[in-house]
Amino acid sequence: MSAETVAAIKASFPRVTDRPSLDHPAFNAPADDVPEILRALRDGHSFDFLADVTAIDWAQGANPRFTVVYHLFSTVTHEYLRVAADCPPGAEPEVPSVTALWPGANWHEREVYDMFGIRFSGHPDLRRILMWDGYPHFPLRKEFPLAGIEAPLADADVVSETGVSAKPAPMAGGPFVASSGEMNLTEAEPRAKDESWTERREKPGAD
Amino acid sequence: MVTANTELSYNSKIEGEVVVSRADAVINWVRSNSMWPMPMGLACCAIELMAVASSRFDIARFGAEVMRFSPRQSDVMIVSGTVTYKMATALRRIYDQMAEPKWVIAMGACASTGGMYRSYAVLQGVDRIVPVDVYVSGCPPRPEALIDALVKLQDKVKRERSARGLFST
Amino acid sequence: MPADFAYPDAASRAAPGEFETEKMSLSMGPSHPSTHGVLRVQMELDGEVVTKAQPVIGYLHRGDEKIAENMTYNQFVPYTDRLDYLAPLANNMAYAIAVERLAKLEVPARCQAIRVITAEMARISAHLMGLGAYGIDVGAWTVFMYTFNEREKLYRLFEELTGARFTTSYARIGGLARDVPEGWTGRVGAFCDQFLPILEEILSLLTRNKIFMDRTTGIGVISREDAIAYGLTGPNLRGSGVPLDLRKDRPYSGYEQYDFDVPVGTQGDCYDRYLVRGEEMRQSVRILRQAIAKFPEGPWHVVGARKIFAPPKEKILTSMEELIQNFMLVTEGPQMPAGEVYFEAENPKGALGFFVVSKGGGVPWRLKIRSPSFCNLSILPKLCVGAMISDVVSILGSLDFVMGECDR
Numbered sequence: 001m002s003a004e005t006v007a008a009i010k011a012s013f014p015r016v017t018d019r020p021s022l023d024h025p026a027f028n029a030p031a032d033d034v035p036e037i038l039r040a041l042r043d044g045h046s047f048d049f050l051a052d053v054t055a056i057d058w059a060q061g062a063n064p065r066f067t068v069v070y071h072l073f074s075t076v077t078h079e080y081l082r083v084a085a086d087c088p089p090g091a092e093p094e095v096p097s098v099t100a101l102w103p104g105a106n107w108h109e110r111e112v113y114d115m116f117g118i119r120f121s122g123h124p125d126l127r128r129i130l131m132w133d134g135y136p137h138f139p140l141r142k143e144f145p146l147a148g149i150e151a152p153l154a155d156a157d158v159v160s161e162t163g164v165s166a167k168p169a170p171m172a173g174g175p176f177v178a179s180s181g182e183m184n185l186t187e188a189e190p191r192a193k194d195e196s197w198t199e200r201r202e203k204p205g206a207d
Numbered sequence: 208m209v210t211a212n213t214e215l216s217y218n219s220k221i222e223g224e225v226v227v228s229r230a231d232a233v234i235n236w237v238r239s240n241s242m243w244p245m246p247m248g249l250a251c252c253a254i255e256l257m258a259v260a261s262s263r264f265d266i267a268r269f270g271a272e273v274m275r276f277s278p279r280q281s282d283v284m285i286v287s288g289t290v291t292y293k294m295a296t297a298l299r300r301i302y303d304q305m306a307e308p309k310w311v312i313a314m315g316a317c318a319s320t321g322g323m324y325r326s327y328a329v330l331q332g333v334d335r336i337v338p339v340d341v342y343v344s345g346c347p348p349r350p351e352a353l354i355d356a357l358v359k360l361q362d363k364v365k366r367e368r369s370a371r372g373l374f375s376t
Numbered sequence: 377m378p379a380d381f382a383y384p385d386a387a388s389r390a391a392p393g394e395f396e397t398e399k400m401s402l403s404m405g406p407s408h409p410s411t412h413g414v415l416r417v418q419m420e421l422d423g424e425v426v427t428k429a430q431p432v433i434g435y436l437h438r439g440d441e442k443i444a445e446n447m448t449y450n451q452f453v454p455y456t457d458r459l460d461y462l463a464p465l466a467n468n469m470a471y472a473i474a475v476e477r478l479a480k481l482e483v484p485a486r487c488q489a490i491r492v493i494t495a496e497m498a499r500i501s502a503h504l505m506g507l508g509a510y511g512i513d514v515g516a517w518t519v520f521m522y523t524f525n526e527r528e529k530l531y532r533l534f535e536e537l538t539g540a541r542f543t544t545s546y547a548r549i550g551g552l553a554r555d556v557p558e559g560w561t562g563r564v565g566a567f568c569d570q571f572l573p574i575l576e577e578i579l580s581l582l583t584r585n586k587i588f589m590d591r592t593t594g595i596g597v598i599s600r601e602d603a604i605a606y607g608l609t610g611p612n613l614r615g616s617g618v619p620l621d622l623r624k625d626r627p628y629s630g631y632e633q634y635d636f637d638v639p640v641g642t643q644g645d646c647y648d649r650y651l652v653r654g655e656e657m658r659q660s661v662r663i664l665r666q667a668i669a670k671f672p673e674g675p676w677h678v679v680g681a682r683k684i685f686a687p688p689k690e691k692i693l694t695s696m697e698e699l700i701q702n703f704m705l706v707t708e709g710p711q712m713p714a715g716e717v718y719f720e721a722e723n724p725k726g727a728l729g730f731f732v733v734s735k736g737g738g739v740p741w742r743l744k745i746r747s748p749s750f751c752n753l754s755i756l757p758k759l760c761v762g763a764m765i766s767d768v769v770s771i772l773g774s775l776d777f778v779m780g781e782c783d784r
Binding site: 247248249250251253254255257258261262263276288289291293294297298301323324326327328329346347349 | 406407408409413414434435436437438439442443454455457458461462505520521524525527528531541542543779780
């Protein structure tokens with residue numbers, strides 16, 4: 001059933017290409033066509049339930065850098081479908097929003113904006129949802145360290161009274177874990193992921 | 208008649224109908240046995256806090272039954288759960304609204320030190336924003352551990368010099 | 377009296393019979409007994425009636441997804457416990473199955489049966505908690521005491537199995553942490569037998585209770601179309617009449633061999649959601665009894681997947697090859713092939729989904745947690761308009777969300 005759906009979508013939208021997937025049928029679509037494709041899927045092919053909207057950061061230097069991924073579910077055939085859209089290049093890429101199709105996408109897109117910095121055009125209220133308003137960074141980007149970067153807190157009264165700010169967490173050399181997908185055995189070995197210094201990066205204040 | 212007795216004692220032959228003791232002892236006894244918690248129930252430790260309040264472990268035996276969420280009416284703030292930076296300012300505000308004397312129990316690993324969440328969003332220990340009296344380890348601590356913490360806090364309160372404020376010139 | 381004070385003159389006052397009103401802005405939370413965790417609802421009130429309600433979340437955002445990119449698959453299991461911390465065993469299972477789908481692993485029947493038993497016990501535990509908290513919110517203290525007593529019995533069983541009362545970290549990629557102790561399934565059966573009459577007693581405190589019915593019938597009505605449009609899952613979706621249950625529609629971990637019903641509501645109001653959860657607990661007991669009766673023998677973990685599941689302890693301590701395998705597994709993590717998978721499990725709060733993107737190796741490149749509570753809460757602005765503040769409390773209780781899952 002889903003295979004026919006994918007074939008039908010590829011016939012109507014020629015720029016759609018297959019995407020390798022280990023479980024559900026998936027295809028790549030250009031970001032501008034996504035609202036139309038999702039509308040066709042919802043109205044014509046019974047994929048009426050938007051399960052999830054998320055994004056993947058392929059790290060700096062990759063092109064495309066960000067991919068927005070939509071997961072659709074059909075309440076009729078009980079099947080899933082994955083639609084992936086590569087974002088245009090740039091520091092804060094913009095893709096169209098699907099809140100007009102599913103009001104539930106509102107919060108998902110706000111979270112993608114909060115974590116990655118991807119803007120959604122046509123979104124009624126695009127602001128941060130998990131971090132506080134005014135937080136200056138996008139945490140799930142690959143160059144943002146797990147420990148965090150120093151940032152001021154939101155409440156001015158409390159900050160003036162206590163002097164507390166969001167400081168980087170003390171990593172103490174950890175997390176001590178292997179890297180993802182490294183083939184070179186030396187690099188695949190578990191290394192201290194402490195972002196302060198490594199064999200390839202200088203110790204701060206050392207010289 | 209002055210007696211050298213420092214304990215809260217009652218000997219009707221000597222004192223008659225009057226109980227004589229030290230001001231410190233009386234004030235501390237009263238404070239420690241009716242500690243009303245302000246449950247700052249943030250995450251999983253809050254579930255164990257509720258288990259302590261319910262019938263099996265029953266923190267009411269220790270005088271701490273009245274779990275009022277109003278800071279103005281509570282004595283001890285039990286911070287149970289992960290404190291994020293976003294929540295930390297609200298937590299400090301609530302701590303400031305509590306009336307003296309007040310104490311803080313940091314329940315669980317996340318409240319004590321940030322726990323296993325060494326990340327950009329988590330305050331690494333609630334003692335970075337409020338002064339803490341008792342730390343409880345565990346993820347989550349067993350209800351018996353929280354009761355032990357309350358008893359330790361009661362012991363700490365009993366050692367305080369509370370009467371200094373009463374009789375200072 | 378300050379110098380610039382003047383009584384308002386007659387012309388500026390409202391005509392007799394007409395009230396001057398102003399809207400009030402009230403922030404409910406983040407520290408509030410009825411918001412089920414750290415949720416802040418920013419409301420605009422016209423008297424007692426809500427005109428706008430905007431939930432502010434993120435007060436428990438701990439950075440789980442970023443942490444997942446820095447941990448091996450097995451190291452991340454304790455973090456899944458703390459997502460929906462009322463049913464940790466169910467989250468463990470959902471995560472393990474999602475990652476196993478990367479390698480297309482099928483665990484043996486005994487492992488599946490244990491996972492189903494623990495997940496259903498977690499479902500009972502979570503619904504009892506939701507019921508107890510809902511009771512307290514609308515003013516029924518006794519329900520809370522009764523449900524927590526039953527949960528203590530479940531905690532004792534969990535502790536016997538996993539070592540922890542509720543943050544269990546029981547699942548591993550390719551199996552479980554340990555096998556069930558001797559006689560444990562018998563004790564679970566005994567719990568089920570004594571639980572059903574007590575459940576009826578607890579539900580009888582609320583089901584035909586006039587006060588409870590007044591506070592819940594007709595309140596917070598979610599239409600079928602809204603429920604699907606906002607991505608609601610679990611009892612919230614089924615309360616609105618959509619018979620969607622992933623255990624029946626996309627069975628996983630052996631659910632297809634068990635016979636159970638899926639309760640579906642008709643009105644979509646708070647009362648229906650409460651009834652659905654009560655009935656789900658009865659059905660969970662039914663599944664538990666069948667699972668215990670059919671409990672199979674055999675291995676409790678995948679056999680022969682040398683790069684994914686650790687060999688048995690006796691071999692690790694005596695044989696060199698198994699020692700090295702264990703070392704590689706612990707330091708580098710279970711080696712998963714590259715690819716993307718998305719798996720949703722029917723958790724007590726709804727459909728918990730894991731989207732795992734792997735570039736090979738033992739650490740995921742991206743792990744997205746699709747949280748049911750996040751989606752369930754997104755309908756709140758629509759539900760609260762026109763309701764009174766006490767109805768907002770009732771609606772929050774009936775949506776039964778958990779902030780640990782919502783904010784991750």
